[in-house]
Amino acid sequence: MRQGSGARAQGLGWWVLALVVMPVIAWAQGISLGDTSAVKKGHVVFLSEESVVEAGKPEVIELQFRVDEGFHINSHTPPDALLIATSFKVDSGDGVKVLGEEYPKGAAFRLGQGADAELLDVYQGVFRVRLRVVAAKGAQTLAGTLRYQACDNAACFPPRSLPVLVAITGK
Amino acid sequence: MRRIGVLAAMVVLVGLLVWAGVYNLRQRRAAMQRAQIVLVKDGTNPPATSGSGSNDASVFGGESLKGKIAPGFTLVDLSGKKVSLADFKGHPVVINFWATYCGPCRLEMPWFQEFSGKYQPQGLIVLGVDQDEDMPRDQVAEGAKKTGVSYPILMPDKSIAKSYALGDYLPQTFYVDKNGTVVEESVGTPSKDEVEANIRKAVGL
Numbered sequence: 001m002r003q004g005s006g007a008r009a010q011g012l013g014w015w016v017l018a019l020v021v022m023p024v025i026a027w028a029q030g031i032s033l034g035d036t037s038a039v040k041k042g043h044v045v046f047l048s049e050e051s052v053v054e055a056g057k058p059e060v061i062e063l064q065f066r067v068d069e070g071f072h073i074n075s076h077t078p079p080d081a082l083l084i085a086t087s088f089k090v091d092s093g094d095g096v097k098v099l100g101e102e103y104p105k106g107a108a109f110r111l112g113q114g115a116d117a118e119l120l121d122v123y124q125g126v127f128r129v130r131l132r133v134v135a136a137k138g139a140q141t142l143a144g145t146l147r148y149q150a151c152d153n154a155a156c157f158p159p160r161s162l163p164v165l166v167a168i169t170g171k
Numbered sequence: 172m173r174r175i176g177v178l179a180a181m182v183v184l185v186g187l188l189v190w191a192g193v194y195n196l197r198q199r200r201a202a203m204q205r206a207q208i209v210l211v212k213d214g215t216n217p218p219a220t221s222g223s224g225s226n227d228a229s230v231f232g233g234e235s236l237k238g239k240i241a242p243g244f245t246l247v248d249l250s251g252k253k254v255s256l257a258d259f260k261g262h263p264v265v266i267n268f269w270a271t272y273c274g275p276c277r278l279e280m281p282w283f284q285e286f287s288g289k290y291q292p293q294g295l296i297v298l299g300v301d302q303d304e305d306m307p308r309d310q311v312a313e314g315a316k317k318t319g320v321s322y323p324i325l326m327p328d329k330s331i332a333k334s335y336a337l338g339d340y341l342p343q344t345f346y347v348d349k350n351g352t353v354v355e356e357s358v359g360t361p362s363k364d365e366v367e368a369n370i371r372k373a374v375g376l
Contacts (some may be wrong), residue, residue, distance in 0.1 A: 082271045082314050112278045116363075120274060149272050154359030155340040156273035158304065 043068045043150040043157065046164045047126070055137040055170030058099055063088065063129045063166060065146065072122035073148040075106025079121055084149035084159050088129050093142035095135060096168055102130040111153070135170035142166040234336040236353040241266070241345060242334035246300065246325040249312045254298070254325055262294045263373040264347040268337060270302045271314030275360035276342040280318040282363050286370050287322050293374035294349070297322040300331060302341055346373040 045066050053059035067073055074083045090098050106121035133142070144166065149159040236242075241264070245255040256264065267283055269276035280299065287297040301311045301324060308326060315324045337343055338358070346355040346369045355369040 080317075082310075082317065083274070084272045111274045116278055116281070118274060118278060151274055152359075154275050154361075155342070156270070156275060157340055158270075159272065 042160045042162055043071045044073060044146065044148055044160075044162055046146070046162060048164075048166065050167040050169060052169045052171060053133065053135050055135060058132055058134050060102075061131050061133055061166070061168065063131060063144075063146075063164065064126060065123075065129070065162075066126045067124055067150065069125075071150050071152050072109055072120070072124045073150045075121045075123055076103035077106065077121060079119065083120070084147070086123060086146065086148040088131075089145045089147065091143040091145055091163075093140065093144075095138070095140035095170070096142045097134045098142070099132040099134065102132070104128060131166075133168065135168045137170045140168045140170060142168055235356065236335065236345060237356055239353055240351050241347040241353050242331075244328075244331050244334065246328060246331065248323045248325055249308055249315070251308075254323055256298075259296045260351070261349050262296045263290075263349050263370075263375070265295065265297045265370060265373065266300060266335075266345045266347065267297065268300050268302050268332075268335070268341055268343045270341050271306065271311060272303070273341045277318050279342060279344075279360045279363075279366060280315075280320050282366050284318075284320045284322060286367060290370055290374050293376070295370065295374055299324045300327060301325065302327055302332065302337070344369075346370065348373050348375060 045068075047064040047066055048062065051061040053061065073086050076085050076087060078085050086103070088101055104123070104127050106123055109120040109122040109124075111118045111120055129146075131142075142165070144164050146162040146164060147159065148162070150157045241256060243256050245253055245257075248254050256266075265283060265287075267276075267280070269280065283297045283299070287295055299315065299320065299322060301315075303311060303314075311324065311326065335343070335345065340358060342358075342360060344357045344366075345353050346357075348354045354372050357365070357369065361369075
C-alpha cells in the first residue's frame with residue numbers, strides 16, 4: 001500500500017518537473033522579440049496567419065495589418081486625390097480567385113491646429129482588409145502587395161509597397 | 172540503475188534544448204542589433220517620437236549642414252526655367268523640401284508664403300524643392316497650387332537629396348543666410364513661430 005502511494009507520488013513528481021521544465025524549454029526555443037524584420041522601418045506589418053476556407057465556395061478572409069504606434073497611413077479613400085490611398089493589389093495566386101476587396105473606414109485625423117488644420121482620413125493601429133475569395137482544395141498561397149504612405153504628426157515617409165503572402169487552405 | 176540512466180539522459184536532453192534555445196536567442200538578438208545599425212546608417216530610422224519637427228537633421232540620421240555652406244544646385248522650375256542657388260547670392264534663402272503626398276509639408280508651405288512677403292524687405296527668397304518620385308511637372312504644379320504658394324517650386328534631380336543629406340522623411344528645410352551659410356535646419360514641421368524664428372535668423376534679425 002505504502003509502495004503504491006510512493007510510486008504514485010514519484011509519478012506526480014515527474015509530471016510537476018515536466019510542467020516546470022517544458023515551458024522554460026518552450027520559452028528558450030521560441031521566444032519572440034517582436035517584429036524583427038526590416039519591414040519595421042516601413043511602419044506597417046502584416047499580421048495575418050493561415051486562413052481556412054471551404055473549397056470551391058466564395059468565402060471572406062481578413063488580412064490584418066498593423067501601423068506602428070505614433071504613425072498613420074491614409075485610408076483607402078483619402079479626402080484629397082494627391083494623398084496616396086492604401087490599397088491591396090493581388091500579384092499572383094494559383095488556386096485562389098479574388099472576387100473583391102473591402103477596406104475599412106478610416107478615422108478622422110486632424111493635422112495642425114486652428115485655421116491651418118487639415119482633416120485627414122487614416123488608419124492607425126490594427127486594420128483589416130477583407131478579401132472575397134474562392135480557393136481550390138488544398139494549401140494555396142496568395143501573393144499581393146499593400147501600397148501605402150505613412151506619416152506621423154510632423155513628417156511623412158515616401159510611399160511604400162509591402163509584399164505579403166497569404167496562406168489559404170481550402171477544405 | 173535503469174532509472175538513473177533515464178534521468179541522466181533526460182537531464183542531458185533538457186540541457187541541450189536549453190543551450191540551443193539560448194544560443195538561438197543570442198543569435199537573433201545579434202541579428203536585431205545589426206539590423207538596427209543598418210537602419211541608422213541608411214538614415215531611414217524614423218523619429219522615435221511624433222508630434223513636432225526637430226531642428227537637428229543629424230538626429231534623424233542625416234548629416235547636419237548647420238554652419239556649412241549650402242550645397243549649390245541648378246534645377247528647373249515648374250515652367251522649365253533653370254534656377255540655381257547661385258542666382259540668389261547675397262540673399263537669405265529658405266530651401267524647403269516637400270512632396271505632394273506630405274500633409275505636414277502642405278501645412279507649413281502657406282507659412283513660407285506668408286513669411287516670404289513679410290521678410291521681402293530683407294531680401295528673403297523661398298524655394299520649394301519637390302521630392303515626389305517621377306511625378307510629372309503638371310501634377311507637382313497642381314499640388315503646389317493647392318497650398319496657395321507662389322514662390323518658385325523646383326523639380327528634383329538625382330543629386331540634390333544626396334548633397335543635402337536628406338533622410339527618408341519630409342519636410343526638411345534649410346535656412347541659409349546672405350553669406351550662403353546654413354544657419355538652421357529642420358526636419359518635420361516645426362511650429363509657425365519656430366519657422367519664423369529660423370527665418371529671422373537667416374535674414375539676420
